[in-house]
Amino acid sequence: MREITLSKAVNEALAEEMRRDETVFILGEDVAEAGTPFKVLSGLVEEFGTDRVLDTPISEPGFVGIGVGAALTGARPVVDLMFGDFLFLVMDQLCNQAAKAYYMSGGKLNVPMVLRTNLGATRRSAAQHSQSLHALVAHIPGLKVAMPSSAYEAKGLMKTAIRDDNPVVIFEDKLMYQDKAPVPEEEYLIPFGEANVKREGSDITLIGTSSMVQVAEKAAEILAGEGISAEVIDPRTIVPLDEKTLIESVKKTSRAIVIDEGHQSYGITGEIASRLNEKAFYHLDAPVLRMGAMDVPVPFSPALEDLTVPTPERVVEAARKLVSGELIHAA
Amino acid sequence: MAQSKTTKTTKTKTNSEDYLRMYRQMVRIRAFEDQANQLYLSAKMPGLTHMYSGQEAVAVGICEALNDDDRITSTHRGHGHCVAKGAEFKEMFCELLGKAEGYCRGKGGSMHIADQSHGNLGANAIVGGSMGIATGSALRAKLQGSKDVSVCFFGDGATAQGLWYEVMNMAALWKLPVIYACENNGYSEYTRTDEIAAGSILDRAKAFGIESFEVDGQDVLAVNELSAKLVERARKGEGPFFIELKTYRYHGHHVGDINRDYYRSKDEEAEWKKVRDPITNFGKWLESEGIASADELVAINDEVAADAEAAVKYALDAPYPPGEEVDMHVYKGIEHALA
Ligand SMILES: Cc1ncc(C[n+]2csc(CCOP(=O)(O)OP(=O)(O)O)c2C)c(N)n1
Numbered sequence: 001m002r003e004i005t006l007s008k009a010v011n012e013a014l015a016e017e018m019r020r021d022e023t024v025f026i027l028g029e030d031v032a033e034a035g036t037p038f039k040v041l042s043g044l045v046e047e048f049g050t051d052r053v054l055d056t057p058i059s060e061p062g063f064v065g066i067g068v069g070a071a072l073t074g075a076r077p078v079v080d081l082m083f084g085d086f087l088f089l090v091m092d093q094l095c096n097q098a099a100k101a102y103y104m105s106g107g108k109l110n111v112p113m114v115l116r117t118n119l120g121a122t123r124r125s126a127a128q129h130s131q132s133l134h135a136l137v138a139h140i141p142g143l144k145v146a147m148p149s150s151a152y153e154a155k156g157l158m159k160t161a162i163r164d165d166n167p168v169v170i171f172e173d174k175l176m177y178q179d180k181a182p183v184p185e186e187e188y189l190i191p192f193g194e195a196n197v198k199r200e201g202s203d204i205t206l207i208g209t210s211s212m213v214q215v216a217e218k219a220a221e222i223l224a225g226e227g228i229s230a231e232v233i234d235p236r237t238i239v240p241l242d243e244k245t246l247i248e249s250v251k252k253t254s255r256a257i258v259i260d261e262g263h264q265s266y267g268i269t270g271e272i273a274s275r276l277n278e279k280a281f282y283h284l285d286a287p288v289l290r291m292g293a294m295d296v297p298v299p300f301s302p303a304l305e306d307l308t309v310p311t312p313e314r315v316v317e318a319a320r321k322l323v324s325g326e327l328i329h330a331a
Numbered sequence: 332m333a334q335s336k337t338t339k340t341t342k343t344k345t346n347s348e349d350y351l352r353m354y355r356q357m358v359r360i361r362a363f364e365d366q367a368n369q370l371y372l373s374a375k376m377p378g379l380t381h382m383y384s385g386q387e388a389v390a391v392g393i394c395e396a397l398n399d400d401d402r403i404t405s406t407h408r409g410h411g412h413c414v415a416k417g418a419e420f421k422e423m424f425c426e427l428l429g430k431a432e433g434y435c436r437g438k439g440g441s442m443h444i445a446d447q448s449h450g451n452l453g454a455n456a457i458v459g460g461s462m463g464i465a466t467g468s469a470l471r472a473k474l475q476g477s478k479d480v481s482v483c484f485f486g487d488g489a490t491a492q493g494l495w496y497e498v499m500n501m502a503a504l505w506k507l508p509v510i511y512a513c514e515n516n517g518y519s520e521y522t523r524t525d526e527i528a529a530g531s532i533l534d535r536a537k538a539f540g541i542e543s544f545e546v547d548g549q550d551v552l553a554v555n556e557l558s559a560k561l562v563e564r565a566r567k568g569e570g571p572f573f574i575e576l577k578t579y580r581y582h583g584h585h586v587g588d589i590n591r592d593y594y595r596s597k598d599e600e601a602e603w604k605k606v607r608d609p610i611t612n613f614g615k616w617l618e619s620e621g622i623a624s625a626d627e628l629v630a631i632n633d634e635v636a637a638d639a640e641a642a643v644k645y646a647l648d649a650p651y652p653p654g655e656e657v658d659m660h661v662y663k664g665i666e667h668a669l670a
């Protein structure tokens with residue numbers, strides 16, 4: 001199968017959906033000629049014109065609000081938010097308006113809008129351009145949240161997101177845009193709420209989101225060398241979450257680590273861990289571990305920044321302890 | 332080189348010493364940026380950075396009208412403001428390289444560099460993100476009866492942020508000692524300003540009843556003269572004010588923006604550099620007024636270049652912060668947040 005970059009995969013998904021459905025359009029900063037700072041959208045304006053690939057001023061609440069209004073009235077906007085960190089600017093439009101319109105209208109109004117943005121540290125971009133804020137929006141009922149872990153997922157999830165009748169936030173890892181993966185030429189969609197078992201194993205389950213799937217896979221590789229068999233699962237969407245696959249896996253392995261690049265406290269790792277504790281408690285041989293980003297703003301200095309994110313080595317270390325029966329958090 | 336503050340007043344600069352300091356400060360900014368760009372090109376700098384080159388007369392013209400007590404807020408393109416407000420090369424380069432001796436102990440980097448000792452409240456990586464901060468600083472000055480003025484630097488692109496209109500309204504209602512300084516360099520990222528700004532930026536401020544001025548941002552004397560007047564008036568409670576400074580950035584949006592013909596022509600860039608360079612033009616004026624000879628100006632340039640080079644060398648060799656600092660400074664009053 002051909003291999004393409006994550007960037008190209010997103011580009012193809014958008015182009016295909018825009019060809020299929022003329023109500024789809026793109027709205028955001030420097031999305032047209034510049035094709036975004038990450039060059040993900042290059043070429044789209046040439047094919048679809050400036051009526052469907054609209055450059056906006058630096059007015060995030062404004063253009064997200066415009067996206068909501070267009071979606072409420074029959075369009076399918078893909079709103080481009082250059083950095084996930086700018087979510088803080090648009091929270092009202094996204095969380096008070098988009099997320100609640102369907103519910104508040106008793107099912108009369110809906111918002112088929114995609115907000116595409118990114119996450120991820122270690123790009124030396126400091127505290128306001130490195131955050132992974134997906135937990136924030138996952139917390140709000142009414143919003144769906146997709147987290148592609150490779151080019152394949154990026155394309156399939158984007159196409160599903162555009163066809164979904166609800167507001168969907170997609171987080172791409174900004175360090176993965178140039179990573180290649182096999183992506184079929186033929187059309188495919190990835191349904192929401194279906195986890196992907198990336199690797200089967202019997203001793204421990206490693207659940208990773210976005211680029212943390214790679215971290216989990218690398219850890220599993222190292223653990224295999226030590227005779228520990230790790231299962232790796234990518235939930236692909238955290239809202240909806242495919243609990244069933246996660247629970248089945250943990251029932252089999254009896255141990256789990258949840259790895260995610262959002263801050264560890266009050267985050268995705270805690271949410272998934274507690275669902276496993278609630279629903280697979282009697283199958284567990286150890287507490288489910290959370291492994292998120294350190295609870296500090298992302299520091300600029302490389303010497304500090306690298307300490308704040310989960311790494312395969314840290315996952316391996318924790319997995320070893322869990323499997324050997326060491327009581328990690330026993331007081 | 333440490334800048335002597337003792338002779339500084341907030342009056343318009345009119346004597347040779349002041350003129351030469353303004354010249355030197357502009358040269359220092361240019362030299363700093365040339366070194367920073369080299370650091371990026373030679374892969375010695377983590378991340379990206381935004382060059383201030385070309386806009387020197389704005390930062391220097393305004394900051395020379397301010398005292399250390401006066402506050403500024405800066406932007407992602409903030410090295411110029413930082414230097415102009417009195418910062419030292421060493422601590423700045425250390426910060427850009429993420430070293431422990433940096434102004435922010437390596438935690439902030441280029442886009443968050445701040446220099447509390449000279450009243451620089453910090454660069455900001457959120458476009459428009461400092462508009463509230465500058466206005467709040469001005470409110471504090473008014474409430475506490477202190478005479479300092481706050482200057483909010485931002486770009487033309489930032490005028491699209493709704494926050495500006497909210498804070499201008501309050502600043503005007505409460506007559507706050509704040510000066511909004513819009514550096515209109517013609518572009519926000521890869522887009523021309525006229526494609527993202529409807530109507531007149533100047534008129535937007537005027538709509539709030541704020542006295543608004545337009546000035547040639549390449550002319551350090553013009554910028555300084557206007558700024559000094561407005562700063563004095565703001566101290567007396569006659570603010571807020573708005574200044575739009577027409578200027579130009581020489582480099583790409585950031586150091587990595589190298590192939591940019593698709594949004595900005597090489598001819599346009601060459602024209603600005605040739606005809607409207609703030610340093611060259613001010614140098615010529617200094618010569619024509621007999622304030623400095625060509626040789627003296629070259630000597631300043633050389634001295635500053637050597638300073639910058641030495642500071643870079645120092646910063647490259649300086650240590651990173653130890654790992655244990657990673658959870659320091661999360662909360663004031665708690666030494667290690669995760670201990
Ligand atoms: C809220 C926000 N939106 C978008 C960005 C990305 N961004 C960084 S600089 C910039 C352009 C700013 O243009 P302008 O204000 O004119 O400043 P200049 O770069 O020209 O100095 C953009 C869009 C950002 N940092 N923050």
Ligand SMILES: [Mg+2]
Nearest residue numbers: 486487518519
């Ligand atoms: Mg600009």
